[in-house]
Amino acid sequence: MQETVVKESEELATPGDVLGRAAEVKPGRGAYLAPHSNLVYASLTGRVRTVSPPPDVPDQRPTVEVIGHKAHGAVPEPGSVVIARVTKVLNRMASADILCVGPKSVREKFTGIIRQQDVRATEIDKVDMHLSFRPGDIVRALVLSLGDARAYYLSTAKNELGVLSAESAAGATMVPVSWTEMQCPLTGQTEKRKVAKVGS
Incomplete structure (x- = not known):
């Protein structure tokens, strides 16, 4: 046969x-x-x-x-650490496209939302979203839960979470100079960010 x-x-x-x-x-x-x-x-x-x-x-x-592709592509779950690109910043939240879950890249579009209360662990009421993130920033964040409208709630409220990479107004990749600032290597200007602490 x-x-x-x-x-x-x-x-x-x-x-x-x-x-x-x-x-x-x-x-x-x-x-x-x-x-x-x-x-x-x-x-x-x-x-x-x-x-x-x-x-x-x-x-x-x-x-x-x-x-x-689902078998191969990673899917965000509560507790997983993701890398995301910020797409929009509003007064009380920022939205981002999730690019990676841990070391694995995603194959579908997953949206994350970082709410004002989830940006940092202290002085939550003083958080200014526009001084924490800008569209285009690459952030490391923790998945808290699947929120509404198919978006995941993300948190950057730990030292190692926050902005990993950002582009300055001059188009250069900025260097972190403190937990709250990044500097443009071309112009020397600093911009406010919720910076991820890298290394020990």
């Missing part, structure tokens, strides 16, 4: 991509059939795989699957 033939392509699909017509392929894992259009769509992001049916099956349509 002939073996089932599996063909895995390098082609990547994202949710909503058309994988084929229902007359020609059957949906497998990571795919679904839309009855109104008779098209098979991807339901997740991953590699497209086509599985040929055994020759003794009446239905000779191959099965099309999408093999997701």
